[in-house]
Amino acid sequence: AYQVFHSGIPITVVPLDATNTIPVTEEFFRAFEESQGTYEAEYCFQSLKTKTAFRSSNQPNTYSYFMWDSFMAGVAVSIMCSSDPNNGENEFAEMEYMNITVITSNKPYGISDGSNPFFDNLEVPKFKLKKDGVHSGHVQTGLRDPFCFVENGIGMCKDGYTMEVTGPDAVQVLVATKAKPNPDIGSKLDRQFFLSFLDVLSRPQHTGRFNLSTEFPYYREVLYKPDFKNKKLGKPVVFDMDMSAGDFVSLFYLLKVPVEVLNLKAILVTPTGWANAATIDIIYDLLHMMGRDDIPVGLGDVFAMNQSDNVFPGVGDCKYAKSVPHGSGGFLDSDTLYGLARDLPRSPRRYTAENAVNLPRQPLALEIWTSILKTMDPGSKINILTNGPLTGLANIITKTKTASLIQDAYIVGGHISQSRHDKGNVFTISSNKYAEFNMFLDPLAAKTVFESGLNITLIPLGTQRKVSQFPEILEKLKLTRMTPEAQFVERLLFKLYTLQQSHHRYHHMVMFCNFLH
Incomplete structure (x- = not known):
């Protein structure tokens, strides 16, 4: 930020001070609700609706949400269209020049x-x-x-503060100070920008070409839930996954096992591994494809144990998660399932923010766990399969005190080195040669689980490496009956194999293949 401000480029800033003067009011919300003549207006209103959960405690008839980004866009466009852009003349914000810098x-x-x-x-x-x-x-x-x-x-720290200063470090910047009022005092919309915003979104010119029904022609607002009333269900199982590519292949496999053998009761998501929490939508889509919209999905903690802030748990440290690549072969690819996520049918079930209005909140992992236990027959126990870090299982043990209801825990992870040449797979940390990712990403959780007294079956890295490699698996898949799910798995594994062969950043793709164990 400092470099940009001191680059010599003419800069116009729309700071928080200005956007704080344009809160979403009850009147604007109602006017927007009645002005949805285009697809983009519909989309923006639905997006706004999920954000306006709480009313402001300081201003009556307003929400605790402001027109941050859209207000900046409006100010910028208005200045560029002005006959005197150098002075920042525009329709929506009052402007003045200030001498400021960025504190580093x-x-x-x-x-x-x-x-x-x-x-x-x-x-x-x-x-x-x-x-x-x-x-x-x-x-x-x-x-x-x-x-x-x-x-x-x-x-007392000021890192990132845009401070008004004098002297050689000061840079003259054009600053928006507050939103302009609507000159029509009889209007219910008290800001000039509100009028323009609604008008522009509702214009038929350059309107959106697609809506949901045309973009996804086979989409139906239908949930597919099988009837198992006349079947004797098999062992109850909960699958805890971190949403890596291998986890989705494993989920296909578990769903194909007859319910008389394995009754998949729920999926718990541990987002301390190879994907961000929003990737949960791919799970919903996969379950929808397989006709299993009956299976609940619970979202676990975003941070590893003791990594979230004590005062504000929504933020924390990424001490271990930063070992997962953010770009190729890491979060970006996992979040999109290597570009194949959009090929799945779209489920009506989606991730929903905690503060969403009039929409069911995304259930949390411990909520799903508790609800599943209530459906169990007296005296029965449940099995847990974990394919990622043990954050979720550790939370079940420490926060619910229900470890006695777990029959067996099957854990993919850990590395029991046989020699100094027998290395682990944490390839991003050169100083750590022997760790395995699932344990490394939350070691305290792993310690908690292993010391809990659970009956654990461990599938360590050495065993995983004995699984057939990509060429053998792909060859065998071609010889099988190509169901839709088999076709999807083949495409995914072929994509991983091709990437592994073509670019050094994807050399670790084989470890997702190993998770099939």
């Missing part, structure tokens, strides 16, 4: 305390920065950095 470190400057990667342990600072300059102070090291708190608990 905290006083005192020039004192090395181990927090600043631009200076610490370097003879020459990075980016040719001055040793005693504004970048040479303390850099906030975490959410609870003790340097940043004074005795009364108020934070």
Whole structure:
């Protein structure tokens, strides 16, 4: 941010101070609800509807949601269309020039305390920065950095603060200060931007070409739930997955086992592994494809044990999760199932935010676990299969005290090294040669599970590596009856194999094949 502000490029800023003056009001919400003449207007309203869960405690008839990004877009377009854009003249915001900079470190400057990667342990600072300059102070090291708190608990660090300053570090920037009111005092919409926003979205020109029914012609708002009343169901099983590619292949397999042998009661998602939490929609789609919309799906903790913030659990540390690549071969590919996710039929069930209005919230893993136990016959127990980090299973043990109701736990993970040449698979951490990802991504959870007294069957990395490799599996798949699910699995495995052969960033693809064990 500092570099952009000091680059010499003319900059216009629409800060939080300005967007805070355009909250979503009850009147705007109702007007928007009545103005949905285009597909894009419908989509934007539904999106807004999921955001406006709470009303503001400070302003009556307003929601605790503001027109942040759309207001900035409106201001920018209006300035570009203005006859005098240099002065920032526009329809929607009052503007003024200010001299500001972006704070990158905290006083005192020039004192090395181990927090600043631009200076610490370097003879020459990075980016040719001055040793005693504004970048040479303390850099906030975490959410609870003790340097940043004074005795009364108020934070004093200013990393990222856009401060109004004077002197050589100041940059003249055009700043929006507040939203302009609607000059029509008789209108229910009290901001000028509200009028333009609704008008633009409702214009027939350049309107959206597709809606859900044309984009997904086979989509039906129908849930497929099989009737097992006349069947003797097999062993009750809960599948805990982290949504890696191998997990989805495993899920196909579990769904193909006759229910008289294995009764898949629920799926628990552990998003401390190879995919982000929103990938849960792919699970819903896969279950829909297989006609098993009856199986509940619970979302587990996003952070590994003891990694979430004590005060605000919605944020935390990614100490272990940062070992998973964010780009190719990591989160990006897992979240899209390597580009194949959209080939699945679209389920009516979707992930829904916790604060969504008039929509059922996404159930949590422990809620699903508790509800499943209530359906069990007296004296019966349940089996758990885990294909990812053990965060979810550890939470069941520590938070529900129901470990005695678990018959067996089958765990894919761990590495029992037979020699110094027998390495693990955490390929992103060069200093750790022997760890296995499922254990590494939440070691405290793994310790909790192994010390719990559960009856555990472990399938470690050495055993997984004895599974047939991609060429053998793909060859065998071609010889089988090609059901839709077999075709999808073949496409996915072929994609992984092709990527592994063509680019070094995908050398680890075989480990997803190993999870089929």
